[in-house]
Every structure is written in C-alpha cells, then in structure tokens.
Amino acid sequence: MALSSFAFGQKIMGLSFVGTKEKVLAEQIIPVQEVGANWVTLMPFGYMQSAVDSMLRYDTSWQWEGEKTKGLHATILLFKAKGIKVMLKPQIWISKGVYTGKINPKTQQARKAFKTSYRKFILHFAGVAAQHNLPLFCIGTELPSMIKQEEKFWRELILEIRTVYKGKLVYAENWDQYQMVPFWDALDYIGINAYFPLNGKRPVTLEDIRTRWTQTKKGIAQMTKKLNRPVIFTEMGYRSIDDPLSRPWDYSDKAQKYNPKMQAMALEALLLEFMPQPWWKGGFVWKWFPNHATAGGENHMGFTPQNKLAEEVLRTYFTKRE
Numbered sequence: 001m002a003l004s005s006f007a008f009g010q011k012i013m014g015l016s017f018v019g020t021k022e023k024v025l026a027e028q029i030i031p032v033q034e035v036g037a038n039w040v041t042l043m044p045f046g047y048m049q050s051a052v053d054s055m056l057r058y059d060t061s062w063q064w065e066g067e068k069t070k071g072l073h074a075t076i077l078l079f080k081a082k083g084i085k086v087m088l089k090p091q092i093w094i095s096k097g098v099y100t101g102k103i104n105p106k107t108q109q110a111r112k113a114f115k116t117s118y119r120k121f122i123l124h125f126a127g128v129a130a131q132h133n134l135p136l137f138c139i140g141t142e143l144p145s146m147i148k149q150e151e152k153f154w155r156e157l158i159l160e161i162r163t164v165y166k167g168k169l170v171y172a173e174n175w176d177q178y179q180m181v182p183f184w185d186a187l188d189y190i191g192i193n194a195y196f197p198l199n200g201k202r203p204v205t206l207e208d209i210r211t212r213w214t215q216t217k218k219g220i221a222q223m224t225k226k227l228n229r230p231v232i233f234t235e236m237g238y239r240s241i242d243d244p245l246s247r248p249w250d251y252s253d254k255a256q257k258y259n260p261k262m263q264a265m266a267l268e269a270l271l272l273e274f275m276p277q278p279w280w281k282g283g284f285v286w287k288w289f290p291n292h293a294t295a296g297g298e299n300h301m302g303f304t305p306q307n308k309l310a311e312e313v314l315r316t317y318f319t320k321r322e
Contacts, residue, residue, distance in 0.1 A: 011275060012232060012282025013318040014039035014087070017075075020290045021067025024075045029082055031292035035311060036318030039139070040079055041087040041234070041284045044072055046121045048094045051102040054113035056092065056121045066290070069128060076132045087284070088173065089138035089234065090125040101144045101174065114146070115153055122157065123164060130165040137165055138234060141172040142193060144180065151182045158186045172234035175249075179219075184227050189281060191234040192220070194270070195249035204262065209245065209269035217273060224279040225282075233274070233283025237303045238266040240296075240310065251302065259297045264309035269315045285314065 015032060017040040032040060045067045046056035058068070065071035072088070080088050092100050105111040122139060129137040139154075139161060147154065158169065170191040173181050178192045198212040224231055238244035240263035241256035248266075267285070274280045286303050289295035296306035305311045 003192055012039045012085075012109075012278070012284070013314075014038055014041060014282060014283045014284035016041050016043065016089075016235060017286040018287055018289050019043060019064050019071065020044070020075070021064045021066070023071065024078060024290060026078055028290040028292070029078050029084070029308075032079075032084060032288065033082055035315050036178060037084065037288075037308065037314075038318070039085045039087060039282070039284065040288075041089045042066075042072060042075055043075070044068065044069040044088070044090050044125055045093050046090065046118075047291075048092060048103070050107050051104060052110070053094075053095055054105045054110040056114075056117045058121055069124070072125075072128055072195055073132075076134070080132070085136070086132070086134050087136040087170075088125055088134055089141060090122060090127045091141045092143075100142045101177070103143065104145050118146075119157055119160075123160065126161045126165040126284050129167065133167070135167050136189075137167055137169055138191065138240065139163070139169055139171050139187070139274045141234070142174045144174065144177040147173075147177075147181060154183050155186055156184065170232055170234060179223060188229070188239055190223060190227065190229050190231045192231060193235040193249075194283065195235070195237075197247060198245040198266075200235075200245070203269045204245070204265070205300075206265050206269055206272075209265060212245070213269065213273045217277075221277070221279060230279050230281045232281045235286045236267075236270060237286035237305075238263045239301055239303055240308055241301050256301065258301050260298075260308040260310065263305065264313045267305065267310050268313045268317070271313075 015037045029059055033279055046058040066075060076086055105114045126137055168188040170187055170189040172191040172193055174193050175196045184190050196216050200212050238248055240260045242259045244262055244266050289304055292306055296304040296308050
C-alpha cells in the first residue's frame with residue numbers, strides 16, 4: 001500500500017461511538033453527521049473477571065445492547081444508510097477497570113485457554129464485519145503483555161481472520177508500546193492509541209502544543225517509512241481540564257478544573273500537525289455518546305467533545321476537504 005495514495009480529503013475523520021444501553025435510534029446518528037464525521041468505530045466488548053482470567057465472556061444477558069452482536073447489526077445498518085463508514089473494534093474490559101496491558105494468565109495451560117477464548121471472540125466479530133462488508137477491522141486493543149512473546153499466535157490469527165474477512169486490518173496499540181509490536185508487516189495499518197504526553201511550560205498556546213509534537217511525529221514518520229504502512233490513530237482525544245497534555249490517558253485525575261479551551265486547543269493542534277502528513281490515514285476521537293443532547297457540556301471533564309468548544313473544532317476540521 002503506497003503511502004502517497006492518501007489525499008487530504010480521504011482521511012478518516014472518525015468518532016468512537018459508545019454502545020447504546022437500548023437499541024440505537026436513527027436520530028442518534030444525526031449529530032454524528034452534523035459534526036462532519038465520515039467514520040465511526042463500534043466497540044463490542046468481551047469481559048474478564050481479572051487480569052489472570054483465561055476466559056472472555058461476550059454477548060451476555062447483562063451487557064448493553066450496543067455492545068453485543070444483535071445491537072451491532074442494527075447500529076451498522078443505520079450508519080451505512082447515512083454513508084458513514086464503520087471500523088469494528090472488539091475490546092476487552094477487565095473488572096474494576098484493570099488495564100488490558102496487564103493480562104497475564106498464571107500458567108501455560110491458562111495462557112493457552114486465554115488464546116483459545118480470544119481467538120473465538122475475535123473471529124466471531126470478524127464474521128460480523130464480513131457480513132456487513134465493513135472496510136476496516138481492528139484485531140485487538142492494548143494487549144502488550146500478550147503480544148511480545150506470542151508473535152506466532154498473532155500471525156496465525158491474522159491469517160485466519162483474512163480467510164473470514166476481506167477488508168483491511170489494524171491493531172490498536174498504546175502510544176508507549178506501538179514500536180514493540182512484531183507483526184505490523186502482516187497488517188494493513190499501524191494503529192496507535194495516541195495519548196502521547198506533551199509536556200511543556202505554561203501558559204500554553206496552540207503553536208506551543210504543535211511544537212511539542214515534533215519529536216513524537218518524527219518517530220512515527222520513521223516507523224511508517226520503515227514498514228511502508230500508514231498510521232491510523234485508533235483512539236485520540238483529551239479531557240476538558242486545565243492540563244490534558246502531560247497525561248492524556250489518565251481519566252482518573254479528579255483534582256483538575258474544567259477547561260474546555262485546553263481540550264479544544266489540544267485537538268486542534270493534533271489535527272493541524274497530522275492531517276497534512278501523507279502517511280497519516282486519520283483517526284477516531286475518544287469518545288462520542290449516542291444521547292448527544294445530554295452528553296458532555298459545561299463542567300464535564302471527560303474525553304467527549306460533545307457540547308463543548310472541542311465539538312466546534314471537530315466540525316471545522318472534519319468538514320474541511322482539500
């Protein structure tokens with residue numbers, strides 16, 4: 001895949017669409033259209049009781065409708081009807097929010113059982129992606145502890161996925177681990193959850209944030225050249241707080257103050273820096289809630305740009321075509 005084949009107007013201007021508790025409604029798609037998104041990622045979940053669990057549970061009776069197969073079918077059809085492309089991105093949730101990078105079954109037998117369970121999980125949703133002829137499928141998200149010593153498993157799994165699903169494949173690795181993935185050459189894209197720390201002095205300006213990206217952007221560019229693979233930011237985003245830049249991944253910090261301007265500037269700087277790059281395919285903003293009218297807004301310090309200054313930033317850049 002030639003990196004030069006991606007024109008500015010072909011970028012993925014995407015949103016991470018949160019699964020609905022009940023059946024998704026057609027009117028919940030309209031705000032996605034209005035902000036100018038041309039893609040969404042949908043995220044069915046498999047659940048684990050702990051990081052040493054060896055069994056993934058999905059399509060359970062207690063899951064939200066939008067996180068299960070039945071809900072996915074309905075949601076995909078609504079987005080496709082509006083001309084919005086879909087990436088399917090199955091993810092793992094560990095009880096109490098334990099980071100998936102800590103998955104480490106204690107015995108070889110348990111590790112084998114986990115791999116068997118994960119294979120069944122991912123092939124099931126690859127089948128859903130194939131059924132709807134989706135253009136992009138993500139084979140996993142932030143699983144570094146199960147990547148480094150399991151290259152053979154992943155390469156075999158990728159080959160098996162390709163027998164079921166004929167679209168493009170990506171894996172979503174965390175910002176601090178993406179250079180350690182041994183099988184990028186077997187995929188179509190390098191996927192990065194782009195919560196890179198951007199430290200610097202205050203007060204902060206838009207140009208200052210753009211400058212902070214220099215070394216990180218250079219490293220990503222070198223990776224794409226080495227592997228001849230474009231990059232997708234499988235997740236990108238910032239909280240609306242005073243300092244969303246030094247630890248962008250940290251959703252647990254409750255001590256900061258609401259600051260929608262900083263969130264908006266951080267997103268704008270990212271888009272300004274990466275949209276012109278021929279090797280950057282685009283990305284998916286984390287995250288977008290179905291009930292737009294009640295999502296985000298004043299004093300909401302989470303990642304969603306909804307009903308904040310950041311939403312207007314996205315509208316400006318998502319609708320830009322050159």
